[in-house]
Amino acid sequence: MAERDIGEPAAAPGLRSEAPGDGATDRRTLPLYGAGEVDVPFVVLSGAETIAADTFWDVHSHPTHELLWNEEGASSAVIGGRIWTVTPAAGLWIPAGIRHSGWTPAGIRHRAAQFAVDSVPSISDVPVAVELTPLLRLLLDRLDADGLAPAARARTEAVVLDLLAPARNELTLRIPESPLLAPIAATVRDDPADATTLAAWAGRLGVNTRTITRAFRAETGLGFSRWVATARMQHAVAMLARGDRIDDVAERVGYHSASAFGAAFRRITGASPGRFPSQ
Structure with a gap:
């Protein structure tokens, strides 16, 4: 299945959208995948990374649905000419196969969860903001923990999926x-x-x-x-x-x-x- 292309990214207001040539920025290149192109052995896979240097993420797409948020600080994602602001309170749901790029400042505790397309229907056909309530963040943290028993993981995933929904407000801007x-x-x-x-x-x-x-x-x-x-x-x-x-x-x-x-x-x-x- 081909990746879903809703436009090349535009420059984010107030946030760099291309890496400078002085080596001060980490530029990451990731693959372009279509929705479901890769079989994954999980329903939800949650991970975290502390971003050491200002980081620009080149245009890429995932075979899974993706939920982005931060434990602290703000980052941006660019999709189809729209700039999305991602914070600890306002995450971003990106359906599988949709091309996007991003900018994450140094020091951000960056979080991302991947959702298997054959197990999880997308909450939207297009990118949408998601409210990261304290309960939802705790459940996603639990999925990131080592040693979670399969039955406990399945119960946690079910509650996460039940809580996921588009937010009433979203901070997005078309350039x-x-x-x-x-x-x-x-x-x-x-x-x-x-x-x-x-x-x-x-x-x-x-x-x-x-x-x-x-x-x-x-x-x-x-x-x-x-x-x-x-x-x-x-x-x-x-x-x-x-x-x-x-x-x-x-x-x-x-x-x-x-x-x-x-x-x-x-x-x-x-x-x-x-x-x-x-x-």
Whole structure:
């Protein structure tokens, strides 16, 4: 079965999407597999790795469904032009055979669980966020433990599968690639505090505001303001997950007060800044 290709990855805002040439980044190349192309001797296989250096994962795909999350900190995955933020609270389900790439900063405790396609139906035909509740994390930890008896493993796997479901909120963003919108995306990626208004961008690019608004909705599904706010929140989550103070994060992503930042954060993510990077 051929791998499912939903597009080549785009650059993640605020996160490097290609390895620099100075050797500071670990670049990993993994195979492209189709869904179920390799028979695996497990139902769920959970593993963990502490990432020693900033790591870029080249485009790859798995014969199994994959669930990604972190024990601490934030990483990103890129699928079909969408940037997904992965944290201890918000994992990412990637159906088998779907191509993806990723970026994991140094120091992240990275977790991944593989699910056999012949035993586990995908919870979605497309990538979706999964809420990593404390119970679900404990059960996945148990599957990672050595010496778990077969009967106990089977019971644990059954409960894990029962708990898996798409989250109500997900932090994902499609990156526009048209020549018109690319300068806007690049600016927000490099400086989430940039305060250039829609009208100012229209003047700078020589078009009217409706042209930019229509282009954003056509390429990303979001209006200009919502897209910028979502891009800012992806930056914010990465900062919060590494322990930065809320007041500092608010200022660095362009908000004049923690209360204004908190309101925007809740509107985009469905959670408060203090609770989002649950560890």
